[in-house]
Amino acid sequence: MSSPRPAHLRATDLAAVATLVDGVLEGEPVPVSGVSLSSQDIAPGDLYAALPGANAHGASYAAAAAQAGAVAVLTDAAGAQILEEAVPHLPRVVVADPRSVAGTVASMVYGTADLDLTMYGVTGTNGKTTTAYLINSALEALHHTTGLIGTVETRIGQDRIKSVRTTPEAPVLHALLAVMAERGVDSCVMEVSSHALSQHRVDGVRYDVALFTNLSQDHLDFHATMRDYFEAKASLFTPQRSRRGIVCVDDDWGQELAHTASVPVTTLSSVAGVDADWRLEAGDEPADFTLTGPDATLRLRSALPGDFNRVNTAMAALALMAAGIPAADAERALWQDPHVPGRMERVEVDAPEGLGLPLVVVDYAHTPDAVGAALRALRPVTRGRLVVVLGAGGDRDRGKRFAMGRAAAEQADLVFVTDDNPRTEDPAVIRAAVLEGATAAGSAAVLHDVAGRQQAIAAGVRAAFEAGPGSVVAVVGKGHETGQEIGGTVHPFDDVAEVKSTLRELVTAAGGRA
Structure with missing residues (x-):
């Protein structure tokens, strides 16, 4: 879904854009009414900002942008050379670093500098x-x-x-x-x-x-x-x-x-x-x-x-x-109670009084400090066992995995190490790094290595239920997210929904209805 654009567009002369950013104008000073970095989100009248990329230069997609309605391009010297061959008729403004001026240009085109916000x-x-x-x-x-x-x-x-x-x-x-x-x-x-x-x-x-x-x-x-x-x-x-x-x-x-x-x-x-x-x-x-x-x-x-x-x-x-x-x-x-999705979010289902379901909280904590802080916040309300389910993201800061595991084991009684968003990494390798930190904590926490986040959440919630009334579960790392990225594909996954599913199973098994 494309991001919304203002209903009332105003035309900005391309020569004014070039002057604003000390760029070189090549071609006619056509009017532009929008700006986009993506050739797939072009609206008629747009200035297409063609930036150098890790795999390809944005100028390589200028023909597609022009077909979608782009009337001019903001790019660098390398992009200008590509444009000369692909779309020589398309006016352009050439600067040394188009990314560094895209915000300034967008502010001018959309008139945001003078908004009463x-x-x-x-x-x-x-x-x-x-x-x-x-x-x-x-x-x-x-x-x-x-x-x-x-x-x-x-x-x-x-x-x-x-x-x-x-x-x-x-x-x-x-x-x-x-x-x-x-x-x-x-x-x-x-x-x-x-x-x-x-x-x-x-x-x-x-x-x-x-x-x-x-x-x-x-x-x-x-x-x-x-x-x-x-x-x-x-x-x-x-x-x-x-x-x-x-x-x-x-x-x-x-x-x-x-x-x-x-x-x-x-x-x-x-x-x-x-x-x-x-x-x-x-x-x-x-x-x-x-x-x-x-x-x-x-x-x-x-x-x-x-x-x-x-x-x-x-x-x-x-x-x-x-x-x-x-x-x-x-x-x-500030005495209002705002709902903040996936931030110390309490997850509940209907259950018979006295069943003794654990308190379960879903939180976005995905740094060592945040994991420790979330668990410390829950310890005062824990009368039974404090359980944490966590993983660490793949293709991201590898140095924090050990520290996240240590923080979890220092604060919780049971630690279920599982998968977060492994992305292109081997999930088992990520879990091993988190478990290494948890082991190094030298605490009395019981550690579990559970492949599959769904299985780990279910195991953590059930372990807290079996530990008796007053137990608490923190499912941390993904918070509000509704997908899990594995091997380059994002699969539907919602921590809150998984917690509710397990809680309902516990209610049903006890003869109640959720």
Whole structure:
């Protein structure tokens, strides 16, 4: 399904595009009314951005783009040579690095620079999705018309579109923002990934409020080092990309960012002894906490379990206040219970009273820190055994597999190591790396190697049921995802659905009906 385009298009002269990006115009200065990086998503009147790729140059698909209605091409010198042979009649703008200017061009073509949208951008290793949903839910409670762009979905008011990636490519993003403005959206909340920042996907967007949640090991298959990973995140906190920042300084990376950001920054800490503008202090009840700053104290609660979700809620409150929403309104709005798909999501079925089904939670935790945090959040509500089902993704950061296994075994009583998205790797090799870390933990956790995620989820839920009342299961790694990539093919798979299936089988076996 193609991403939506604005209904009212405006023509932008190709000569103006060339001037904007210091490019060379070859051919007639035709008007363009849209931008696309994909020859398969071309609309009539589009400027096709033909980028160099790992396997082929985008200019190789220019003929197909022209047939679909593209009237001009943005490319580099290598692409221009291909165009000269394939579609010599097609006007083009030639620049050194077309990806680096695609966002700027899309902003001009779709007119997004002057939109009356309050923009929130959330970055960090963990907590992006939950924090974005918390902000979005609070804004809706305050009667704002909102847009949401992130890992799970894109929302335009009440319309929902399943997301392909956390942050879309720049032309898609600017088209979405233009559509939001057309439909009366006044606030847009976005997850901003490190990939997006490195690949210029958010160029041409300036966030009113940028948030940094935390940084821990992830994506080292893409970023060479943790320093490179941090620098990508930190680039959001520059005048070109944001007006002000909210930074959690609970980790060393956050503390460094607070000192090096080149936009005004408000800091938050939940850690004793760490200096910050705002301090989070836990209340008497597990979900309750106070947020105390220079000129206000907010009494808040986290609808989701765990210390990290209190931090996410506090970050949302500070973002709302930074955007001009009064503290009392932010406090009231954040008492809503937002449904955040696949984030500490409780999975239940109808069951006879007293059956003793385990509490089962599905969470997207797919880093060592996130796995440990999710299990620590569940330990206080576990009266029986704490069970975790997890795997690690293939063709991704191999260095975190050992640490994920260790984190699981350090916190849980039973660990079922299974397949996540193995992609093109041998699933058994991935599981072995996770199990190596789990074994190295040297804990009393009972370890299981289960090929097949469906079988592992069923085994984990049944083990918790057999362990007796008060047992808890965490199925982590995939969260909201509804597919599993194996050998280059994405097969339908939903952790929540699999959990429900096993719970219903337990109810049926006990003589009940779910």
